[in-house]
Amino acid sequence: MKKTIIFDLDGTLTDSQEGILKSIEFALNHFGYEVPSYDTLLLFLGPPIVDSLQEHCSMTLEQAEEVYKKFGERYGTIGKFENKLYPNIVDLLGKVKSEQYTVALATAKPEVYAKEILEYFSISDYFNVVVGANYQEGLMHKKDILQKAIELCGNPLTDGNGRRLIYMVGDRKYDVESANELGCISIGVTYGYGTERELNEANAEYLCDDADDIVMTLDLEEMMVRR
Known part of the structure; x- marks a missing residue:
């Protein structure tokens, strides 16, 4: 069965803190x-900024919404590039x-x-699929x-034995809670902007400290499926 892995961006693939916070302060x-x-x-890192401002x-x-529009003036030209990939992300994506x-x-x-x-x-x-706000x-x-991303991927949530086939990888409770509600395997990463406590309280099924840990988790899941 075709497997699916869905990644969050900020705090999961890239460290975007500098650009986001400077643009919020600017606005x-x-x-x-x-x-x-x-x-x-x-706390602004993760949820919609309009929600966080309120x-x-x-x-x-x-x-x-007025402040968010001003935020976009800086973020859309400068802030989005005040950013860097976390270590070994390219290797993870390649795998x-x-x-x-x-x-x-x-x-x-x-x-x-x-x-x-x-x-x-x-x-x-x-x-294969990119979905944003x-x-x-x-x-x-x-x-x-996340629901839209799952639909666009077009793969089943489970195989014929009821084993789940879609992983969601993210650093905040919003990622984990959404994954759990939609029937994905939730992987919380501790190197991003959410705390380990936050991820545990959201009932993340796995916690990973770096990209290499994510690879090990995927390999472990694959071994369990083959048993």
Whole structure:
């Protein structure tokens, strides 16, 4: 049976913290809003920024959307490239591609930015499917984005014995919770922006400390299937 692996982007494939946080600060400063503490800003990494602005800066939806538009002015030109791949990500992508996985990206980042970032790091060719946020279509939250990615991959969730065939790899609770709800095998990575506690509380089935750990987890799952 064809297997599928779906990756989050920020905090999973790339360390994008610098560009995102600088662009948030830029937008808040432009409108004269107080910039939250560094620890609070880290909570913006993962969920939709409009949601985080409302939650952590006590903004109305209208205010948050205005700030997000200004955020995009900097992020869309400079911030998206203040970014780097985590170690051994290319090797991981090469492995799953060579083993005939369907490889997808599911990110709450706008899809246009996600595609540009994959091109920037020369890893677009590893992906069969790329799904990101699309505010015009109302596609903003991780569960909906992941659901669309699963549908576009076109592979079954399980084999004839009920064994699951789709993996979701991400660094925040939103990735893990969405994966669990949709019947995927959830792999939480501890090197990103979510804490180990957060991932455990979200009931991640596996925790991986680096890309090599993800490879070992996939190999372990394959051995279990063959028994």
